[in-house]
Amino acid sequence: MKTTTICQGCWEQMHVPIVIRGPFSIPYRLMGIHKSQMHPNLCTICESSFTKVKKQKQIVIDTTILFADLRGYTHLSQEIDDARINELLHLFYDECSKAVWEMEGIVNKFIGDAVLAVFNFPMVRNNHVQNAVEAAFQLQKRCLNIKKEIGLGEEHSLGVGIGVHTGHCSLGEVGTSYKDFTVIGSVVNIASRIQNAAGSGEILVTDEVLSALNNSITVTEKRVLNLKGIDKAINGYTISQNGTANTMA
Ligand SMILES: [Zn+2]
Incomplete structure (x- = not known):
């Protein structure tokens, strides 16, 4: 990923150059403006x-x-010691962040063993759907070696399930005493639910995502999903790049 000297969000949203790297970033840092954890x-x-x-x-x-x-995280956390669980989460967070940042999305939150990433804000990109799907493929690839890296054998099952959905979302600050920058709405809920429906090693996407992709990926399976808290059944599609399956070694 190419790092920039000024904040890409502030530049694109307000045309204000906020220096985040190099000697000219010092006055900004003194004012309490730092690099964001959501994207470097x-x-x-x-x-x-x-x-x-x-x-x-x-x-x-x-x-x-x-x-x-x-x-497989919950099960694994009962089998291996805390130090290795920490190492596992550290690697997972790291690989997720790299995959998302590379495609100019933001890592909005890590919630235990899950990640929520947002594409198209504050870095606005016309191809945000393609970027998110590419990030999903990269994330699966990056996580293939996590098991080996922390020295887990074949007897342990560990993998990543991914859900991607697109549409109008409400983004901003929630709360007053405890302020949280986050994204809300039915699109977020559906994305979360289809992620739950995705198996280990799978990327599950919706009709809206698929139609934006213009046949640039391979659909391996179609599933009709009745998701908790969602009234209508939703079509879910497992996808792969050039017909390759994402399985963790
Ligand atoms: Zn900024």
Whole structure:
């Protein structure tokens, strides 16, 4: 990933150059403006001063949401010691972040053994659906070696399940005493639910994602999903690149 000297979010959203790297970033750091944890090319204004910047608490925009979850983690946490579990989560967070950042998405949250990534804000990209799907493929590839890296054998099952959905989402600050920058709405809920329905090593996407991809990927299976809390049945598609399956060694 190419790192930038100024914050890409502030530049694209407001045309304001906020320096986040190099000697000219020192005055900004003294003012309390740092690199964002959500993406190394963004700054903390992008997450914490959202209300001031956009002059509203929430904005509704087209985004693509990616949820990924480490399968086998709960079981494994009962079998191996805390140090190795820590190492496992560390590697997972690291590989997820790299895959998402590379495709200019933000890592909005890590929730235990799961990640929520958002594409198309604050770095606006016309091909945000393609970017999110590419990040999903990269994430699966990057996680293939995690098991070996922490020295787990064949007897342990570990994999990643991914769900991707796209549509209008509400993005912004929630709460007053405890402020949280996050994305909400039915698109997020569906993305989360289809991620639950994805098996280990699978990437499950919706009709909306598939139609944006223009046959650039291979659909390996179609499933009709009745998801918890979602009224209508939803079509889920497992996808692969050039017909290759994502299985963890
Ligand atoms: Zn910024």
